[in-house]
Amino acid sequence: MKDSNVPFSGTSRRQFLGAIAVLPVAISCEARSMKAVLNVILYNYLNRPIFDVFIDGKVGRGSDAYPSTGGGMVTGVSFDLGPKKVTWRLDGPEGTPRNGETVVNKNPLRLENIVQGAKYLGVHIYPDDTVELIASVSILGRTPRGIAMAQEYGRG
Template sequence: MTIFGIHRNISGRMLVLGSLFFLFACGEGKQKGSLFATKQIVVDVVVFNYLNRPIYDVYLDGKMVGGSASLSDSPYGQFSTIAGVVVPLGPQTLTWILDGPKGMFRNGEIDSVKNSLVITPELVPPGVRSLGVHIYPDNTAELIFSKDVLEQSERGLVYAKEFQKHNE
């Protein structure tokens, strides 16, 4: 065997050992930054609309997650549900289209969230099935995960109570 053959043999073994070390170091995907870590989740998305007007074509990270009618004689918090939405972890975009009676200011315009929305693995509880997208009148939003049925957010209840008080 020549010197080049010995070097090639040693280099090949080192490459295999290095690859195995890399895979073992990554574990089974339970460690942060692991090769096998989950990069997305599949959830049922419920859009809660706390605006005093209807919205539609609500998109979370470029995926349609619903729309929501907001009737003039009902409290804020009207909602819609879309099942089986694949949501990636990381920074999110959120947009919707404003609607309302014919001639209402800004009808048909696209609005977007002002605050940053980031989904990290720590925010997603084990066994999560639902994601609530709560859209507020100041163009901010909250993403709230749940294992069970979603309800209005604490902040959203404030808007709903205020609406009910003025419409009694």
């Protein structure tokens, strides 16, 4: 016979107390964020140099104007997978409009679905202030889109 004043019987009470005992452990276990460690190569398709290129606050490099781009690499950069923000500052000869201005990618960016064995991240910055992030197993070089844009702007 159940006592109406007792919310749990003996077995139910043990199950309830067992569940309460593991609750702090379950709460402290968070989903680990997925990461990728990649070597970053910047490709600048602008007609001017850029500097202080950051991907979520990481890297901090610069790149010469197209076609003298893609020559440097930052190795072993750890990135969380997911949405990305790329910023860069415009450079050029003294008096060039917008010198020193910080630009942010206009297009939504995500770093995810990285191919197995990827070692490189190509960061392709285009004159329309959009960016492509391309992870690859080997160095891919300039993109067809970038080459076409450079030709369109009279630099190809």
